[in-house]
Every structure is written in structure tokens, then in C-alpha cells.
Amino acid sequence: MNIACVVRLGNDSDIEKELKNLVRLGLHSCQLISWDRKFYNSEKNAQKVKEVTAALNVQISAFWCGWEGPKFSNFFEGPMTMGLVPEAYRMERLISLKEGSFFAKDIGVSDLATHVGFLPEDPKDPKYAGTILALKELMKVCEANQQYFLFETGLETPATLLRAMEDVGSEFLGVNLDPANLLRYGKANPIDAVEMFGSKIRGVHGKDGFYPTSGQEPGEEVRIGDGRVNYPLFLKKLQEVGYQGDITIEKEITAEKIRDILYTKQFLQGLLEKM
Template identity: 70%
Template sequence: MNIGCIVRLERNPDIEKEMKNLAGLGLHSCQVVSWDRKFFNAEKNAKRVKDAAESLGITITAFWCGWEGPAFWNFTEGPITLGLVPEAYRMERLQTLKEGSYFAKDLGVSDLITHVGFLPENRRDPLYAGTLAALKDLMKVCEANRQYFLFETGQETPITLMRMIQDIGSDYLGINLDPANLLLYGKANPVDAVDIFGKKIRGVHGKDGLYPTCPGELGRETKIGDGRVDYPVFLKKLFQLGYQGDITIEREISGEEQIRDILFAKQYLSDLIGNLE
């Protein structure tokens, strides 16, 4: 398992600088993230990102595609604003994800990732059926681009996500397992989730956090090692599963503390992975 980090490219970014910052941390793998539709639709941006990465020996493992419209990361407004589940935003966001698929193709990566939203547990819920239809439509584009679509975990229980994957019925589906998100949303123990997701895991985020304690708010993200993800057991499970992908560090703060925590996570994960191999 290699260790990488998220690289966010939003609103006219200095692409070359962002890639150099990553390499400066001693990391040479990343998931590119953008919520700026104009950025990933702009001519030549994919080539610029690809060229910058190649010049520094950086491997781009996936494109994490954001979408427009309101987004509230909580348990009240979240279910009615996030992802493809809310009918009011579904079709526009579906089109954005299709555009993201073509951007990922131009980047030369095989995996497209996003948060789909709070998937209903009940198959008979109209929101479930509508989301299913939208995802089947998206998969026509992803399959034509020979590309996997990965669900970012967290906003649904693992078995609900596996049910959706089964109902879509495409071989080009997978999971980007964010263990912290499963805790932050109170949906599962990440170690147990590995057993449920199994071979569908194609990407993993290196992130940590705590279960929610306030009924309306998510749990709190923490530095790796300070949360409830049992990383020694979690990584051992992935290793035994035969997972060969990267662990992509994500620390959703900014400034010097973010850099310190990323470097800490790099060493922490390196030590654990070294004991497995």
C-alpha cells in the first residue's frame, strides 16, 4: 500500500504549486478533488494537472468530483441537500458527474468518486428509486469511459450501500472507504465495514474521527491516532483482503496544523504498513 494525500484544485488554482507542495511532503500519490465545475470543464486543465503530476513523479489515483448547489454536512439539512438523493438537485448534479467522468478520462485515471448522499435504507422509498435511476444513467458514461464509479462512504450504512451497488448491477462500481466518515455519521465501525465491502474497496482515505454525540451534528474529525478508527486492525484487515491500492490522507482543516497532521499521518501509516509487509 502506498501513502498519498488529497490535492484540492478549486477556483483558478496554481496547479503546479499544489503538486510541488505534495511532493515537498514526500508524497507521490494523490486523489485530485474539485468542486469547481468550471475548473474541470476548462480546456487544457486536465493536461496541465497530468503534466504537473508526471513531471514530479506523482500518481493520480482518482478524481473526486464535487457538485453544485447547497450542501449542509449535518443530520438535519444534510439529507435534503447532499448528493443525488434530493430530487431538486439530482439532474443538474448528474450532469456535473458526467462531465467529471470525462475530466477523469482526460486525466488518465480509472476511478471517479463522489458522495451520493443519504441513501434511503428502504428500497421502496421514491428517493431510492430516483437515485438508482440516476446512477444507472451515470454508469453508461463511466462504462463507456472504462471507468469505475466509487461511492464515498459515510452517509449510509454499509449494507445499504452494498444494496444500491447490487441494484445498479454494473461491474464498474466500487467503494472509496473513508473510515472516519463511517464514525462521523454514526453508521458503522470501520473495521467491520471492511468485511461487508470486501473486494469492492478500490480506494481508502487516511482519516480519523469520533462518533457523533450531538443529535443534529456529525462527529468530530481528529488527527490520525486520536480518533476511534483502530488503524492497526483496519490496515491488517485490508492487507488480508489483498487490498493493493493507496491510503490517501485527508485532513479537513487548513494552515500549519493541517501540514503537521499530514506529516504525522504519513509516518504513522508508514510504520503500521511496514509491520504488515
């Protein structure tokens, strides 16, 4: 397993500068994130990303594709605004994710990831059925591009996510496992989730947090090692299920966050060296 960090880009970003910032931290792998459709609809940007990553010897493990419209992470507005689940935004966001798939193809990245939303646990919920249909439509594009689509975990239980993957019915589906999100949304213990998802795990975020303390807001995100994720056991379980990919630090590389990134990198390196 390697340590990586997210790199977030928009249409006005200095692509070379942002990727050089990654390398200055001693990291050569990232998940590329963009919530800006103008950015990932640009052939010029795709070509620039390819040129800079090649020059800097940086690998992109996944393109994390955001979408337009409102998004709230709490337990009230979240189900109405996040991902493909809300019918009001579903079709436009499906178009965005298809565009993201072609961008990922253009930059030579095999994995596309996003938050699908608060998947209903009731399979007979109309929002569940509509989301599955949209995902089937998305997978036509991903499969044609020889590309995996990764569900970011946390907004639904692992069992619900596994059922959704079965109902979509594609071999090109995987999981971007965020252990902190699973805790913060009260959905699962991350150790158990690793065992449930097994070989479906294609990406992992390095974050930490606590369970919710109310029924309104997610639990607190905290510095890695200070929360409820048992990282020594978590990493061991990932190894046991055969995961060999990146542990990606999910903090944007800005001046005020560099200290946190370096601390997280050191924390993870210490644990990985003992394995």
C-alpha cells in the first residue's frame, strides 16, 4: 500500500502548480477531484494533466467527479440533495458523470468515483429504483471506456451498497472506502466494512472521525489516530483482503492544511512500515 493525497482542480486552477505541490510533500500518487464541469469538459485540461503527470512521475489512481446543484451533508437536506438519488437533479448529474468518464479516459485513468447519495435501504423505494436505472445508464459509458465506477462509502450501509452493486449488475463496479464517513454517518464499523466489501475495494481514504452524537448532523471529523478508526487493524484487514492500492489523504493541499497532511503521512507510514 502507498500513501497518496487528493488534488482538487477547477477550470481556473494552475494544474502544474497543484501537482508540484503534491510532489513537494514527497507524494507521487493522488486521486484527482473536480466539481467543475468546465474543467473536465476541456480537452486542453486533459492534455495538460497528462503532460504534467508524466513529467512529474505522478500517478492518478481515480478521477473523483463532482456534480452541480445543492449538496448538504446533514441528515435532513442530505437525502434530498446528494448525488443521483434526488430525482430533481438525477438526469443532469448523470450527464456530468458521463462527461467525467470521458475525461478520465482522456487522462488515462481507469477509475471514476463519486458520492451516489443516500441510497434508500428499502429496495422498493422509487428513489432507489430510479438511481439504479441511472447507474445502469452510466455503466454503459464506463464499460465502453474500460473503466471502473467506484461508490464512495458512508451515506449508506455496506449491505445497501452491496445490494445496489448487485442490482446494477456490472463487473466494472468497485468501492472507494472512506472509513471516517462510515463512522460519521453512523453506517458501519470500518473494519467490518472491509470484510464485507473485500476485493471490491479499489480505493481508500485516510481519514478519521467519530459516530454521530445527534440525529441531525454527522459525527465530527478529527485528526487521523484521534478518532474511532482502528488504523492498525484497519490496514491489516485491507492487507488480508488483498488490497494493494493507495491510502489517499483527503485534505486539499493548501498552506493551512499542509501540516495536517504531513502528520497524516507520517502516521500512516509508521503503521505501514510495521506490517
